[in-house]
Each structure stands twice: as C-alpha cells, then as structure tokens.
Amino acid sequence: MLKPQTITQAAQGLPVKRGLFSSRLKRDELFLGYALLVPSFLFVGLVIGYPLVRSAQLSLNRFKLTAGVDSEQFCGLCNFQNLLRDPFLEVYLRNQAIWVLGATFLPILFALILALLMDRELRGRWFWRSVVLIPWMMPIATTALT
Numbered sequence: 001m002l003k004p005q006t007i008t009q010a011a012q013g014l015p016v017k018r019g020l021f022s023s024r025l026k027r028d029e030l031f032l033g034y035a036l037l038v039p040s041f042l043f044v045g046l047v048i049g050y051p052l053v054r055s056a057q058l059s060l061n062r063f064k065l066t067a068g069v070d071s072e073q074f075c076g077l078c079n080f081q082n083l084l085r086d087p088f089l090e091v092y093l094r095n096q097a098i099w100v101l102g103a104t105f106l107p108i109l110f111a112l113i114l115a116l117l118m119d120r121e122l123r124g125r126w127f128w129r130s131v132v133l134i135p136w137m138m139p140i141a142t143t144a145l146t
Helices: 020-059 078-085 089-119 125-145
Strands: none
Touching: 089 125
C-alpha cells in the first residue's frame, strides 16, 4: 500500500528582479502625482496664507477707516494693549461666545435630532423625509437651472 506524500516545506519563489524600467515608471508616476498636487496646494496656500498674513499685518498697524489703507502707521502691539484695557472686553467676548454657539452648536444639535427622528419607523416616513430634504435641495436645483 502506498503512503500519501505530504509536503513539509513551502516552495520557494523565484527571486524577482527589479528592472530599470519599473523603477523609472514608479518615479515618473510619483513625479506626475506631485506635479498634479502642486497647483492645488499653491491655490489653497494663497487662499489661506494671504488673508492670514494680511490680518497679522493689519493688527500691528494703526489706521483710520475713513482715510483708507494709505493712513497705516506701524504701532506694534498697541492695538492689543488697547483691547485688553477696553472696559467692554467682557461684553465683546460674551457676544462672540453666543454667536459661535448659536452658529455652530445649535444647528448641529438640531440636525442630529432631526436625523434621529427621520431614522425612526413611523407612518409616512418618506413624506416627512421629503418635507425635510426638499428645502435643502431646492437651492441646488435652482442654481443648476439658472
């Protein structure tokens, strides 16, 4: 009777030789990828960078709004000193906190509650989903038509 043969070792693969063509192809693909990314990074850098630098420059200058940008005078940190000495700073900060909470936290909370309600099994669910989504979709549709 013959005994079944078993393999006790895995077969070794042939060594793969990396050729000049494959490394150059990968290098060309990498270069193309970076070349395609550079314009978008430059655009985003300008859109974010210019206002950031200009805001920092304006915060260190004193100027009159009625006279325009020609009246700029460098004053260093004097604007920040004046802000910290302002008796209404607490009112400014409170108003800013109310605005930030009202413009971010409350809409997100409202949308989450509405999404949870729309996910429930209820009668006329598709009607209520339409009632919620149509006002959201209408500006997109009207923009596409005009």
